[in-house]
Structure formats: C-alpha cells, structure tokens
Amino acid sequence: MDKVAPEFKIAYNNSLLEIKLAGDWTLDSELSAARLPDKFERELEQQFKQNSELQSVQITMDQVTAWNSALLTSILSLSELCEQYQVKFDMAQLPLEMNRLIKLSSKIPSRGINDHHEKNFSFLHNVGSDVIASVKDVGEVIKFISESGVAFVSMIKGKAIYRSSDTWLIMQQTGAEAMPIVSLLNFLVGAILGYIGAMQLEKFGAEIFIGDMVGVAMTREIAAIITAIIMAGRSGASFAAQLGTMKVNEEIDALRSMGLSPMEFLVLPRMIGMMLMMPLLAIYASFMGVLGGALVAYALLNITFEQYISVVVKSVGLNDIAAGVFMATVFGVIVAVVGCQKGMSCGNNAEAVGASTTSAVVTSTVIIFISAAVLTVIYGVLGI
C-alpha cells in the first residue's frame, strides 16, 4: 500500500483552534515529511501567540494512517502550550494508544537532576580544577611507585605472593616476542646512522671511523632509546589495557577480596619481566644496529666486515655497554611503572581503558626522552 504524505491544517475560529492531521506520520526518511512535526509545532506556537482569545483546542486524527513518537512529541508540545496559555485541551480526542503512552511517560515522576552536567564553569574554575587534578595525579603516581617499591622489597624477602609462571610469560611476551620488531627497527636505525656518517666522514677521508660512530652511538644510547620506544608502544600499552580491562571487570577487586595484593600479583611480574628483558633487548638491539652500519659500510664505502668489526671492537668499551645497559634498565622500569600505573588507575568503562592506554604510551615516551637527556648529562659529568 502506498504511503500517504503527512499533512496538517490549523484553523482559528471563535476562540477555538481546530487542528486536522492526516496521512502517514512515520515517513522519517524523506526530509519534508521528517521535518513536518517541527513545522507543525512552529505553526502551533504562532497561533497561540497571535490569538490571545484562544480558549480550547480540538484535534482530529481520523485521517492519520500511521504515527510514531515524532508526532507524539509534537502532541506533547501542544499539550504543554495549552498548559502554558491555560487553554482547554481534552486528551481523550487522541487515539487510545497515544493517550496511554502520554500517561505512561508522566506516570513515573522525575527524580534526576540534570544540572550538574550543564553548568558552565569559568576559565579560572577550569584552570583550578585542572591543576588540582594534576596534583592528584602526581600524588597517585608517587603512591604507586612507593607501593611497587614495597612489593619489590616483599619479593626480595620472599614474602610477595605472585605466580612465577606469570613472570615467565611476561618475559616471553616482552622479550622473545618483541625480537623481530626490535631487530628490524634497530638494524634500520644502524643503517641510517651509517649512511649519514658515511656521507660526512667521506669528506675527510675518515670512512673507516663509521664503525666507531655507529658502534658507540648504538651501544651507549640509541639502541636503548629505540627499544624503549618500541616497548612503550607494545608492552606498556598492553599492560595498561590488560590491567584497565581487569579493573573494569572487577578482577582487581576480586583479587583484593581474596586478600591478594594486586601490586604483588599483577604489577610485580610485569615490572620484573620488563626490567630483566630490557637490558638484554638493548644489547641485542646494539648488535643489530652495528650490523646495519656494517651493511652500509660495505655497500657505500667498500669497508669489509672484518675491518668494520675490528674498529667497532676497538672503539666500544665496557663502559659504553654498561652505560647502555643501565639506561635500558631505567627505561624498562619507566615503561613498566607507567603502563601498570595507568592501567591500575583506569576508570570503570571502555573509554577509560582507551584513554589509559594512550596516556601510558605518551607519558612513557616523554619520560624516556627526558631520562635519556638527564642520563647523558650525568654520564658526561662522571666521564663514563
């Protein structure tokens, strides 16, 4: 059956407003039909404003073939207008179902207060709120670090309750499973360093020192930083998402209710896993970076692999390796602490898990670069 376009007629006669509705009022996919309830309401408002003598409203819906909530909300607006202008409107004129629905919607009294989400606070209020929130965040981070320290001490004393199998699993996930991406990125970074070095060193006839440059740079800092960035995006984000989801699912509360410390049971294995794997990954990453440099040295400068390695071995000392390993360990702690802290302080919904994960990656990356700069200065001052 073809649907008849909806229409309305409004006529004012001797203090009576006659409204006649007809057609199918459910046509929501056609713009003109879908906007008709708005037009109807605007017209009604005009009539109420223009006719100050208006006393009653008569509505006829015999010709309406179908209706839905859109028309019903317009009728509700009409009812409100009648109340506002003290005009008589008999709801019994409406179809039985519509009448029932209107009664049902007003049956349960309003209990909510919407105001608290609609207040517009001043700029100063917003700045103040943000500062207070930031201070609270810093406080939470300090508290988290203290608690994780306590958990660590408990572990050393042999009192911490956690599953060692979890630690091995985390080590596998953060270590062995990360090796392909760590290999690729560090090899490429080593090759890029080598290429830039080759361009510059060639000018001075000092091509052979490419091994010196790539070896020292990769071993002391670059490998640790690149690996830490990979781990922040890969494992830190994963920690935040895992713990955040566990919080949403009340798994963390379940642990607490069993008398188990989430810091020991969940955070400790992740911290240990990351702290143990990061130095190993950094050493491996240095090796891959040096290999990348070797490829460029051979391809661009005709330096053989033996010549290149002998330069690397001579230039890279134990102090460089130790500096890189220490830096990687620090980065490992940062990624683990930030990832776990963001997960544990996550809100109780899906959006909060996403926000925590993003925040974990961004915060870790920023802290990693700041720490790298600070450590480089300290190494310089100490002559390492």
Place this chain on the structure above:
Amino acid sequence: MTGHSIDSPSKTDLITHSNTILSNGCSVNDAIIVENLTLAYGKQIIQQDLNFTIKRNDIFIIMGNSGSGKSTLMRAMTGLNRPSNGDVFYHCENVHNGFWQASDAMQLNIMEQFGVMFQNGALFSSMTLLENVSLRLTQTTKYSPGRIRKIAAFKLALVGLKGFEHYYPAEISGGMQKRVGIARAMAMDPPILFFDEPSAGLDPVSSKLLDDLLLELQDSMGITMVIVTHELDSIFAIGNNAIFLDNEQKTIIAKGNPKELLANNRHEQVQAFLSRGKLLRGQE
C-alpha cells in the same frame, strides 16, 4: 521507523483475523517464524531443528537451563550470529525471504523491525543517556536534532528516567541502565523488542518493577516482545507463550503458555525447571 499504524489490526481485530492465512502460508498474526534453525559453534551443535512461530503482540519467553543456547538463539534471530542451518522470517511480507538469505540492504530493512536490549544494557559509556537513545535516530532518520532530542527524552520518560537525560551510564544503577537499554531499543518505535535476561542481577523489587514496565509498554504500544530469561517469577508474570530449550536433546522440548506448561507438561526437564520456582514461592 515502523510506528503505530492505524490500519494495523487492533486487539479485537487480531482475534477475528487469527485464522486468516495468506497465500504464502503465513498468518497475518505471525510476527516471527523460526524455521529449521540449527545453532552451532564450529562443529559443536548447540541447538537444532528449532521451529516455532511468535504471534504479534505476544510476550514470548525463550527459557531453558544455563548453557542451553537461549542467548545464542536470540543472537541468531537478531542478525548477530549466523545459524548453521535454517532461517528466521519477520512478518508475513518477508516470509519468502528469510533474514539470513536476504541481501545486506534487506537485512538492514528487517532490522528496523526490531530493537534489542542486551543483558547489561550495553550502553555506550562515553555518551549521555540521551545520546545513547538518540544514536540510531541520528544515524538513520532525517528528523531535526531538536526532534530527535524530544523523542529520546520521551523514551527515557517512558521508562521512568525523566530528568536523567544528561547522566552518563556509569552514574546510574544497574537497574536504571537496563531501563535505558529498553528506551534505546524502543527509539525507532519497532514493532518487536528482544530482551536478553532483562531481570538478571536485579533485586526482586526492581525485577518486579521492570516486569510491570514491560507489561505497560506492551499494553500501550502493542509491541511483540521476545524475552530470553530463566527468572521464573518473570516467566509466569509476563509470558503468554514460551519455548523450552533442552541441553541434552539440543532442541525445543516444550512449547506453550508457561502456566499451562507447569500444569500439564509432564516432561521431566520442564517440570524440574518450572516447579523449582513453585517450591521457592511456597505454592507447594
């Protein structure tokens, strides 16, 4: 949006037309026909040979023990999980074109015929209650933003949540979240509503209030309701037709009015399920 058709049969009409059979073999009173449906996860069959018809204006209960595949059946009926065999037919006009045989566009059309309320409301946590209810209207109709807000606010008022429009799901109780779920399912005025365990996790008073609300909505709007539940009080209070899914036989072992099933059905599983409630309610 389907809405209330003045031409659609009233309750009296439904009785007089109840035996009208269309040329395609379907009665005008049939809202949903499930035909030879088999549900499986991989090779593991959950339920098979499911055949039943849901009449318009029915409050139809899908009951059974835990793990019997009630929710899986509902997911197959609502287009979320493809069944291994069989099909679901919505209203007579689609009887020759089952949901799972239909084109993507046709499936979307059929999906406008129903709304679904999930077990915990499944509300979008980043949206206010008003935005949750408005979402489908905003995306699929050409109503003005103001009209959509009015419709959504009206739906919230229908479920007793007037004044909570700007709250977020996390700020309201579980029972209220379920009611928002109902309001969201009703946003497009569908003639059919599906409910997955609407009373689960609610206290008896809230559960009773929810049952009353469903009855009132059914009475006012003439909606066909399909409810997956094992809450006996709800089953007896609101259900006028039901099927019982059995874990062992992996098919329907009883059909009919829940009270009549309790009185007349001699199947051991059905009696064990339904009379347990009888004992609990002190009627025995």
